[in-house]
């Protein structure tokens with residue numbers, strides 16, 4: 001059984017940057033906090049926690065001179081202000097691509113557009129983007145959401161959660177255009193493709209590797225939206241595609257009558273987990 005590892009694998013730029021900033025701060029400052037998981041990978045979060053990173057679910061636990069790192073998904077401006085007013089030090093690890101989406105959302109709102117974000121309503125990144133317009137933007141995840149949408153201003157601005165699939169963004173933008181571009185009520189529509197290049201490349205790689213393997217392992221946190229999306233893409237091309245977090249998730253029955261296993265990962269999966277899983281597969285088969 002051969003093992004084929006996708007070229008584009010491991011941390012994306014934004015996650016690597018956030019983890020590096022956290023490691024650096026742990027060395028320099030010692031313990032500090034993050035509001036929510038710093039990245040969506042439980043094993044990597046545990047590794048950082050053992051070094052002193054504290055995951056909190058409320059800023060009430062912070063006191064003057066504490067340090068808080070803003071995770072790659074960003075944070076709502078009103079929370080940032082509350083934290084600053086407590087005298088807490090901030091390390092901003094918001095991914096620059098998420099910042100770009102936040103700024104576009106704010107600019108559109110300031111210019112009087114009805115803003116529509118294509119993404120997952122409860123995802124921390126989408127919540128942070130909405131925080132820049134005090135929650136006054138619509139979020140659509142599906143065609144059903146587009147159907148129910150009611151916009152009023154005469155101008156509509158559309159952007160995407162950075163890890164959306166290109167297909168979903170395209171489908172929902174098409175549906176929005178069909179709904180609002182046909183009548184006289186809308187005189188300006190602006191569309192910003194804020195899907196980050198890393199996400200688009202990974203989605204392409206997922207399709208490619210699914211076409212040349214018998215089994216695909218998508219490695220990533222079960223709480224990672226982009227890993228789940230990759231698993232969905234692989235599953236739509238190949239029945240035997242499995243989303244795993246660690247080598248303990250591997251089931252011997254998956255690899256019967258298999259010539260080639262493909263490995264791909266979400267954007268928040270560290271190399272050390274990928275290596276462990278590849279090693280477990282090699283040990284199982286005695287060959288690469």
Ligand code: SF4
Nearest residue numbers: 012014095097162196
């Ligand atoms: S997936 Fe893209 S937008 Fe999200 S953290 Fe990574 S580089 Fe940034």
